Amino acid sequence: MKKVLLAFDGSHFSEGAFSFAKQLHDKKRLMLTGAFLPQAEYSNLWSYSGGGMSGSVFIPLVEDEDAEDVRKNMERFEAECKRNGIEYRIHKNFLDFGITELKKETRFADLLILGSESFYADADMGGANEYLIHALEGVECPVIVVPEKFVFPRTNILAYDGSGSSVFAIKQFTYLFPEFSGNPTQLVYAKKDGKDHLPDERYMGELAARHFRDLELFKFEGHPRDYFTKDNLESCDAILVCGSFGRKGLSSLFHKSFVNDILKQRSVPIFIAHHQ
Numbered sequence: 001m002k003k004v005l006l007a008f009d010g011s012h013f014s015e016g017a018f019s020f021a022k023q024l025h026d027k028k029r030l031m032l033t034g035a036f037l038p039q040a041e042y043s044n045l046w047s048y049s050g051g052g053m054s055g056s057v058f059i060p061l062v063e064d065e066d067a068e069d070v071r072k073n074m075e076r077f078e079a080e081c082k083r084n085g086i087e088y089r090i091h092k093n094f095l096d097f098g099i100t101e102l103k104k105e106t107r108f109a110d111l112l113i114l115g116s117e118s119f120y121a122d123a124d125m126g127g128a129n130e131y132l133i134h135a136l137e138g139v140e141c142p143v144i145v146v147p148e149k150f151v152f153p154r155t156n157i158l159a160y161d162g163s164g165s166s167v168f169a170i171k172q173f174t175y176l177f178p179e180f181s182g183n184p185t186q187l188v189y190a191k192k193d194g195k196d197h198l199p200d201e202r203y204m205g206e207l208a209a210r211h212f213r214d215l216e217l218f219k220f221e222g223h224p225r226d227y228f229t230k231d232n233l234e235s236c237d238a239i240l241v242c243g244s245f246g247r248k249g250l251s252s253l254f255h256k257s258f259v260n261d262i263l264k265q266r267s268v269p270i271f272i273a274h275h276q
Contacts, residue, residue: 002030002176005109005141007102009037013073014115016148018080020269021113023152025086027179033089033109034077035102036070107140111176116145142172142273150269153239156185156212159228162199165243167207169273173241174211180239185212188227189219233268241271
């Protein structure tokens with residue numbers, strides 16, 4: 001049984017994130033921990049990086065109205081878990097639950113699920129991705145970012161660029177979700193510097209074939225953005241597996257801007273594993 005952490009902001013109950021957790025539970029039972037951050041804390045989540053951003057951060061006081069919103073969302077979470085037969089935990093004293101506590105909680109969780117709409121509802125569209133990058137640098141478990149509207153994955157797309165980061169993410173995905181092993185799976189590699197071979201193809205093929213029964217190794221001739229389009233991802237009801245936002249960033253092929261572009265689309269769930 002997996003322990004899954006589901007984080008909400010004060011005023012927004014992410015139906016997409018909860019629905020994804022519920023459908024995971026339908027496939028294989030899990031324990032769901034609800035973490036409810038005050039609105040001010042959640043909107044500033046993306047500016048905390050354990051030292052990654054300079055300057056002070058102003059956190060306004062939690063208003064009574066915000067506190068009431070959080071309590072209502074807690075009650076809804078509790079009711080939905082009971083209705084769906086999901087074992088759950090909940091942080092009742094949300095005023096004492098902030099960014100530091102959330103990141104510590106990820107150390108003791110198998111997975112963190114976040115609703116992507118909240119990234120953009122509470123942050124300037126031009127800088128939301130940087131907030132997300134800094135937040136993901138601090139978590140200690142894999143993350144799935146879920147749009148509000150999605151189709152539960154029927155296929156897996158594994159973004160591979162030959163780096164240790166991308167291999168690590170793929171391995172974490174296979175360990176966490178053996179129930180997805182029967183989905184049609186594409187391991188996608190885009191050529192770089194004129195090379196037409198998949199890096200370490202024999203090794204990568206051997207690894208992936210042990211975990212995915214219906215596997216295709218696909219070498220795409222062009223820029224990754226031309227393949228990972230909103231229409232293409234949505235048409236195959238995919239979950240996209242990407243490498244981490246490590247301190248050194250992604251490799252030069254599947255780099256930060258590539259993942260950011262996918263996040264902006266809000267089209268499919270994205271699995272991101274942080275390579276420590």
